[in-house]
Amino acid sequence: MRAIHHIALICSDYDRSRAFYRDILGLPVIREVWRAERRSWKCDLDAGNAQIELFSFPAPPARPSRPEACGLRHLAFTVADIDAEVARLDAAGVRCEPIRIDEYTGQRFTFFADPDGLPLELYEQVKS
Known part of the structure; x- marks a missing residue:
């Protein structure tokens, strides 16, 4: 293994999360695609030496993040x-x-x- 390539995040509100990571944190969008078969958006963001992938999925289950x-x-x-x-x-x-x-x-x-x-x-x- 040489480095981290990406970190994938499933968002409860895709538009809100994309605005947060892109506009507030300032991570540039590499690409954004609608995956019709999964009813899911995917946005790749440039985080320096790695990428952050944001996903939308219909009704994702909650996960503890304490x-x-x-x-x-x-x-x-x-x-x-x-x-x-x-x-x-x-x-x-x-x-x-x-x-x-x-x-x-x-x-x-x-x-x-x-x-x-x-x-x-x-x-x-x-x-x-």
């Missing part, structure tokens, strides 16, 4: 200036938790949620 639930804990995005990103998200109505410091790396990070409550993280990587 931070300590079994399964994917959170999706983390690398940022250069966490204060600027938190301010940008706050201006868009997205609330972040207080910034914390990773006790092992000394890097700063915070959590917020997407429209479906999926835990997302901003992880500041300062070049030395």
